[in-house]
Amino acid sequence: MAAATLILHRISPLPLLRRHRPSPSLTINLPLRSPPRTTPLPRISMSYRSAVPATDRLISAASYALPFFNSLHYGRFLFTRLPILATALNPILPLIAAYRSIPYAAFVVFFALYLGVVRNTQLSRYVRFNAMQAVVLDVLLALPSLIQRVFGVPTRGVGFQVLEIGYSSLFVFTAVCFVYGLISCVLGKTPYLPFVAAAADRQL
Numbered sequence: 001m002a003a004a005t006l007i008l009h010r011i012s013p014l015p016l017l018r019r020h021r022p023s024p025s026l027t028i029n030l031p032l033r034s035p036p037r038t039t040p041l042p043r044i045s046m047s048y049r050s051a052v053p054a055t056d057r058l059i060s061a062a063s064y065a066l067p068f069f070n071s072l073h074y075g076r077f078l079f080t081r082l083p084i085l086a087t088a089l090n091p092i093l094p095l096i097a098a099y100r101s102i103p104y105a106a107f108v109v110f111f112a113l114y115l116g117v118v119r120n121t122q123l124s125r126y127v128r129f130n131a132m133q134a135v136v137l138d139v140l141l142a143l144p145s146l147i148q149r150v151f152g153v154p155t156r157g158v159g160f161q162v163l164e165i166g167y168s169s170l171f172v173f174t175a176v177c178f179v180y181g182l183i184s185c186v187l188g189k190t191p192y193l194p195f196v197a198a199a200a201d202r203q204l
Helices: 002-011 054-063 065-070 072-081 083-088 090-101 105-118 125-151 157-187 197-202
Strands: none
Touching: 054 065, 054 105, 054 125, 054 157, 065 072, 065 090, 065 105, 065 125, 065 157, 072 083, 072 157, 090 105, 105 125, 125 157, 125 197
């Protein structure tokens, strides 16, 4: 019996093992996206002199002479202590003398600048903005005079020292604004005066 079983094992074939063929890989050909084309950015010219006409630069620069001329009396204490500052004004003394020789020159120039330049929509915004800055600065210079008319002018003591410091600081601030505005306008750039630029921009 055992021999018969052994013979049957030899005769009967072993079951064939199925070979698992690797399934064909599914390849999906996706279209390759080309890199986005970057359009070159336009070049911004930094040459302000070519962007602003010469007439606009001239009118804008001349506008800052109004608050500077009206601030000279605030510098009398500095001129006394530092005579070299008065000497530095010698080149423009003829202009100052001509300005002061005209009756009510400050009012005439003020309204001419405001009505003829700031409110003149035919002029560029560059000119009107600079003129408005000069007008606002000139209005600020008039505030100390109004305060003095109400409270009077101290002649000695701490009040006089405060007056001297306030006058000198106001003149230095106006002189710096004048030089800064003048140079910027000559170069064709836009000056932004502290405490003044925001108020001037709202009026345009």
